[in-house]
Amino acid sequence: MDLTRLSLNQITMERLSLVEAILACQRHSIPHIGVWRHKLEGATLPRDTGVSVSSLCRGGMFPAATAAERQARIDDNLRAIDQAVGIGAPTLVLVCGPAPDRDIDAARSMVANGIAAIGDHARACGVRLGIEPLHPMFAGDRSVITSLAEANSLAIQLNVGIVIDTFHVWWDPDLYPQIARAAGRIVGFHVSDWLVPLPDVLLGRGMMGDGLIELRRIREAVESAGYHGPVEVEIFNRTIWDSDPDTVLTTMRERFEALV
Amino acid sequence: MDLTRLSLNQITMERLSLVEAILACQRHSIPHIGVWRHKLEGATLPRDTGVSVSSLCRGGMFPAATAAERQARIDDNLRAIDQAVGIGAPTLVLVCGPAPDRDIDAARSMVANGIAAIGDHARACGVRLGIEPLHPMFAGDRSVITSLAEANSLAIQLNVGIVIDTFHVWWDPDLYPQIARAAGRIVGFHVSDWLVPLPDVLLGRGMMGDGLIELRRIREAVESAGYHGPVEVEIFNRTIWDSDPDTVLTTMRERFEALV
Numbered sequence: 001m002d003l004t005r006l007s008l009n010q011i012t013m014e015r016l017s018l019v020e021a022i023l024a025c026q027r028h029s030i031p032h033i034g035v036w037r038h039k040l041e042g043a044t045l046p047r048d049t050g051v052s053v054s055s056l057c058r059g060g061m062f063p064a065a066t067a068a069e070r071q072a073r074i075d076d077n078l079r080a081i082d083q084a085v086g087i088g089a090p091t092l093v094l095v096c097g098p099a100p101d102r103d104i105d106a107a108r109s110m111v112a113n114g115i116a117a118i119g120d121h122a123r124a125c126g127v128r129l130g131i132e133p134l135h136p137m138f139a140g141d142r143s144v145i146t147s148l149a150e151a152n153s154l155a156i157q158l159n160v161g162i163v164i165d166t167f168h169v170w171w172d173p174d175l176y177p178q179i180a181r182a183a184g185r186i187v188g189f190h191v192s193d194w195l196v197p198l199p200d201v202l203l204g205r206g207m208m209g210d211g212l213i214e215l216r217r218i219r220e221a222v223e224s225a226g227y228h229g230p231v232e233v234e235i236f237n238r239t240i241w242d243s244d245p246d247t248v249l250t251t252m253r254e255r256f257e258a259l260v
Numbered sequence: 261m262d263l264t265r266l267s268l269n270q271i272t273m274e275r276l277s278l279v280e281a282i283l284a285c286q287r288h289s290i291p292h293i294g295v296w297r298h299k300l301e302g303a304t305l306p307r308d309t310g311v312s313v314s315s316l317c318r319g320g321m322f323p324a325a326t327a328a329e330r331q332a333r334i335d336d337n338l339r340a341i342d343q344a345v346g347i348g349a350p351t352l353v354l355v356c357g358p359a360p361d362r363d364i365d366a367a368r369s370m371v372a373n374g375i376a377a378i379g380d381h382a383r384a385c386g387v388r389l390g391i392e393p394l395h396p397m398f399a400g401d402r403s404v405i406t407s408l409a410e411a412n413s414l415a416i417q418l419n420v421g422i423v424i425d426t427f428h429v430w431w432d433p434d435l436y437p438q439i440a441r442a443a444g445r446i447v448g449f450h451v452s453d454w455l456v457p458l459p460d461v462l463l464g465r466g467m468m469g470d471g472l473i474e475l476r477r478i479r480e481a482v483e484s485a486g487y488h489g490p491v492e493v494e495i496f497n498r499t500i501w502d503s504d505p506d507t508v509l510t511t512m513r514e515r516f517e518a519l520v
Contacts, residue, residue: 098456102474108433137397139431140456140472150433171399173368173410196358196400201458212400214362 001219001231001260003253007032007054009190009234010039012248014241018043025051028249032230034190035087037080045087054230055130055163055188056080056089061097062114063107063144070110073097077118084127091128091187093163096145098138107144115158122160130163130187131155135171137201148178152185161187164222165234167205170194170213179221186227190234191215191260203238207248208255215260231260261479261491261520263513267292267314269450269494270299272512274501278303285311288509292490294450295347297340305347314490315390315423315448316340316349321357322374323367323404330370333357337378344387351388351447353423356405358398367404375418382420390423390447391415395431397461408438412445421447424482425494427465430454430473439481446487450494451475451520463498467508468515475520491520 008030013021018039023046025033032054040056059080064070077092084092094115099107115129122129133151134143145151148162148169155162162182167190169175179186193211198204208215219231233252240248268290273281278299283306285293292314300316319340324330337352344352354375359367375389382389393411394403405411408422408429415422422442427450429435439446453471458464468475479491493512500508 099472102472104431104472104474135396136431137395137458137461140454140458144431146431147433171364171396171406173407194400198397198400198461201397201461212359212362212364214364 001256003029003257004031005229005231006030006253006256007034007230007232008249009034009057009232010036011057012233012235012240012252013245016245019046022046022049022051024245024249025049027246028253030249030253034232034234035089037083040083040087053087053089054232055091055093056084056087057093058095059092059118059129060094060143063097063099063110065100070114074114074117077114078121081118081122081125081127085125089127091130091161091163092122093188094129094131095134096131096143098141099144104139104144111145112154112158115154115160119158119160128187129160131160132163132165132188133168135168147172147174148182149174152178152181155182155185161185163188163190165190166213166215166218167192167194170218175218176221179218179225183225186222186225188229188232189219189222189227190232191219192233192235200238203236205235205237207235207240207251208233209259219260261516263289263517264291265489265491266290266513266516267294267490267492268509269294269317269492270296271317272493272495272500272508273505276505279306282306282309282311284505284509285309287506288513290509290513294492294494295349297343300343300347313347313349314492315351315353316344316347317353318355319352319378319389320354320403323357323359323370325360330374334374334377337374338381341378341382341385341387345385349387351390351421351423352382353448354389354391355394356391356403358401359404364399364404371405372414372418375414375420379418379420388447389420391420392423392425392448393428395428407432407434408442409434412438412441415442415445421445423448423450425450426473426475426478427452427454430478435478436481439478439485443485446482446485448489448492449479449482449487450492451479452493452495463496465495465497467495467500467511468493469519479520
């Protein structure tokens with residue numbers, strides 16, 4: 001697809017600092033970057049690079065064993081909203097968090113309560129919250145929100161947005177109806193590919209074209225549902241992290257243009 | 261739960277031959293065994309051991325690139341039904357298979373066609389077919405049927421059964437409604453646990469109690485949906501395979517009684 005919509009999600013270049021990643025985007029004419037909070041600490045963003053921030057990753061992680069801990073998570077999300085404002089990120093991506101115990105239903109309620117508690121601040125700041133459903137293989141350690149159906153219901157209930165990542169949702173038999181149901185609420189779209197066999201649960205995502213995902217079909221569905229913003233390439237993959245950044249970014253541009 | 265319903269799925273004891281596994285069941289007063297086809301080759305089952313066969317694993321793997329290849333898969337499933345008859349297995353577990361390419365929807369149709377093509381033979385032989393939805397992390401290499409909702413729809417359409425495995429379905433926000441929807445169709449129930457972090461995609465299943473799954477709650481829901489047959493412990497885990505079988509089986513009995 002059109003390279004004007006390409007965004008480098010920073011985790012794809014995990015070894016680079018934020019400044020290095022922005023300069024790499026500039027060098028490769030990548031117009032957007034998705035920023036991670038753990039890279040933000042102490043960084044001063046270079047000005048006038050022509051690279052705009054597409055989102056801040058990540059808020060969320062709401063469930064916790066005690067009320068005090070849950071409040072601390074909410075406070076951290078309020079800070080994340082302020083950080084999004086600080087770097088001009090229009091969207092804060094929410095990775096909702098795992099259960100603190102075996103009760104996944106209770107954890108889902110904690111997620112709803114957590115998002116409800118930060119909605120006003122986000123609206124006041126003009127930051128859109130985007131619930132990102134994660135692949136069900138992360139239900140135990142990263143997100144009890146595992147399907148687009150569930151994320152949609154929550155987003156409608158709480159009047160927030162949805163972030164769709166092809167890696168997390170491609171398997172879903174209800175994918176296209178749920179993308180249509182998200183119409184008007186999609187505030188972010190991430191692409192990567194699903195390798196077979198999956199090399200690793202966390203660090204096994206593939207470059208577009210190296211796996212099974214019907215990227216163009218999903219992208220077109222997301223567009224039909226009204227999303228025309230930046231498309232982030234988010235690849236957690238150690239081999240890519242260990243490769244020469246300029247080589248990876250050259251391939252990424254080519255694959256994005258040809259396959260997404 | 262009641263040990264009279266305990267079944268050892270043979271994959272839990274992958275290093276043992278079928279005869280060794282049956283004798284181990286006898287030694288530990290485990291009344292049922294779930295048999296795998298790759299262990300069946302050339303084996304003569306010992307008689308009068310008091311160990312009954314709860315199921316045969318596995319049929320399925322229907323999608324393929326060509327019509328000839330798809331027919332070969334159907335023929336293999338017809339043989340599997342005959343093998344089930346041969347060992348007195350009331351149920352053939354169907355692991356439906358991955359797509360031969362990127363078109364997951366087409367693969368789902370191939371699965372429906374494949375099951376339809378073996379239904380009559382299964383019914384004539386008195387073997388129940390059980391569609392087992394697999395965890396979505398296996399959508400690329402083992403099964404395009406990834407949720408209980410989808411398995412239920414297919415089972416209703418084709419008038420076959422459902423096999424529910426806690427490892428594959430525990431994350432699903434629609435789990436309990438879909439178990440209720442499967443009422444009267446459940447022909448098998450498998451238990452193991454979900455470890456955090458997940459040690460391995462294929463060989464990372466845990467012994468009951470070592471992970472996050474609400475085993476008793478799910479078992480009670482399955483019972484409320486009318487299933488009162490054998491409950492197979494199916495654990496793909498290299499550490500367990502490398503351990504002393506008698507130690508594992510002793511733990512398995514204890515955990516089953518206390519936690520399932």
